[in-house]
Amino acid sequence: MKSIFAKKKVLIGVTAGIAAYKIHFLIRNLIKKGAEVKVMMTPDAQNFVTPLSLSTLSKNPVITDFYSQDGTWHNHVELALWADVLLIAPCTTNTLAKLANGLSDNFLVATYLSAKCPVMIAPAMDLDMYAHPSTEANLTKLQNYGNRIVPAEEGELASGLVGKGRMAEPETIEAYLEDYFYTSDYHSELKGKKLLITAGPTYEPIDPVRFIGNHSSGKMGFAIAEEASRRGAEVILISGPTALQPIHSKIKRISVKSAKEMMEEVFNYYEEVDVAIMSAAVADYTPKVVADQKIKKNDAEFTIELIKNPDILKTMGEQKTHQLLVGFALETQNEEENAKGKLQRKNLDFIVLNSLQDSGAGFQKDTNKIKIFTKDQEVFDFGLKSKNEVAQDILNLVEEKLKA
Ligand SMILES: Cc1cc2nc3c(=O)[nH]c(=O)nc-3n(C[C@H](O)[C@H](O)[C@H](O)COP(=O)(O)O)c2cc1C
Structure with a gap:
């Protein structure tokens, strides 16, 4: 049976959280199932994972900035319109706040603001950051704007603390994407x-x-x-x-x-x-x-x-x-x-x-x-x-x- 992901265009935004390493597994699976995947990163995310590994797995160039070194610019509006779905995973507290408040100071958040497709956000942060009232308010705001949140999970965090805040596992995020595609184009x-x-x-x-x-x-x-x-x-x-x-x-x-x-x-x-x-x-x-x-x-x-x-x-x-x-x-x-x-x-x-x-x-x-x-x-x-x-x-x- 043909995979529901076949020919689907998935745009993934990666931000500067430790869970960024997990996104490789999701990209590999989506590609295996026939999806087209493009990745963009915040400038800071490059300190966590490399554009090289993400472009190799996604089979597409990875965009990290508005401008290329050769003086050309990347068109965030075009990329946003290309996508059937935009997934931001992991989503840091910082990016979450920018998305909730309409900031546009990097390529990823500018693309989010231009997107007409459904957006899924998988937050990932330490337990106290996740429990902070500002994070809660930002998540509620983003949900009210029609974004889908893939809730963070309980467990051991990179800080060594245990609690709620770790990014949902790649297979859970994949299940959310699958759900979306099933309900959108399959009766x-x-x-x-x-x-x-x-x-x-x-x-x-x-x-x-x-x-x-x-x-x-x-x-x-x-x-x-x-x-x-x-x-x-x-x-x-x-x-x-x-x-x-x-x-x-x-x-x-x-x-x-x-x-x-x-x-x-x-x-x-x-x-x-x-x-x-x-x-x-x-x-x-x-x-x-x-x-x-x-x-x-x-x-x-x-x-x-x-x-x-x-x-x-x-x-x-x-x-x-x-x-x-x-x-x-x-x-x-x-x-x-x-x-x-x-x-x-x-x-x-x-x-x-x-x-x-x-x-x-x-x-x-x-x-x-x-x-x-x-x-x-x-x-x-x-x-x-x-x-x-x-x-x-x-x-x-x-x-x-x-x-x-
Ligand atoms: C080792 C390390 C791990 C971090 N992990 C997280 C994280 O999981 N979640 C988070 O919200 N911020 C985390 N931060 C802080 C962000 O990297 C920082 O706020 C950064 O400016 C976010 O950039 P971005 O949202 O533009 O990608 C971490 C910082 C360091 C140094």
Whole structure:
């Protein structure tokens, strides 16, 4: 599938913050995805990163001043009109104040004032500078002018202090750019729709320190949540224990541990959603008794009695009113037969089959190979792809079904 960045013109303004080194990663990714990138820098930013490295990565000359050494001048109005989007990252406190107050004493801020395209600003500064009322007021002012702010993040700062102020990671900034391009030139059936997505494993407690779990990493469900959010859906992501964090800030993430907790949260939202995609690996059984204290070792054999967990997907199928319901099947044998049986028994609209027989598919991996069976007897067979691409395939079919 063609990247949303293909042929997009991205103008990046770099200012004199320590986070300037991170912008190289973003530029490299945008170029890889087919964007045209031009970079301009404040004079001071050259003390942090070189125009040479930025021009090499962006494949375009980098502008640092109004004038060239040969006596010609750079046309900031033309450059501003060239861009589909202007991103200022990192944006120092100093440049932020200039942007908010209409100063025009370097090429970057003059270009900002001439820009008619959307502008994104990713501030980066020490925690006290970020928390200062003047910074807050400048950010609010810039937002009120219609600029989009990519908020600074919490974490360790170059000063050694820990707090809010570090520039959002390159992949987060990229997600903001992606969001913008998706909403500006791509009509999705998912726009404004509510999606419920489950992800990850469940942990069934044995005692306060032990549980029965599985190898699910949550990567597939998170990839679907990111893609749906990118397409403009309102996403509720209910996830079992996983180290993953959603990148899109609009995703509502609810963390659960056991199947029972997942069931409760699913039914808190099920009635109000348009689509439910259930990719979590939910335990079928749970210990009948959970010990209050850690079970101590002794010489005897130890048996755990298991009872059945509630079947979340089946209950959803029974209570389905208007929702499009999508299930997952991870099988190790008789894959197709089992998946088709589940599709019917659980009253699903379609089921996504992945098999542990396929190398590159299944738990923990970054790739997956799926086959989809629909209630209308359709079969869609896909090759081995990244989980992000698989998420796109699944949501393309969801969109088709919503349209039908
Ligand atoms: C090592 C070093 C790191 C700095 N990091 C930041 C920073 O992260 N954010 C910031 O607002 N200012 C930072 N400053 C201060 C700016 O570089 C300074 O205000 C500069 O004049 C900003 O120029 P510009 O906004 O025109 O690029 C730093 C200064 C130094 C010496």
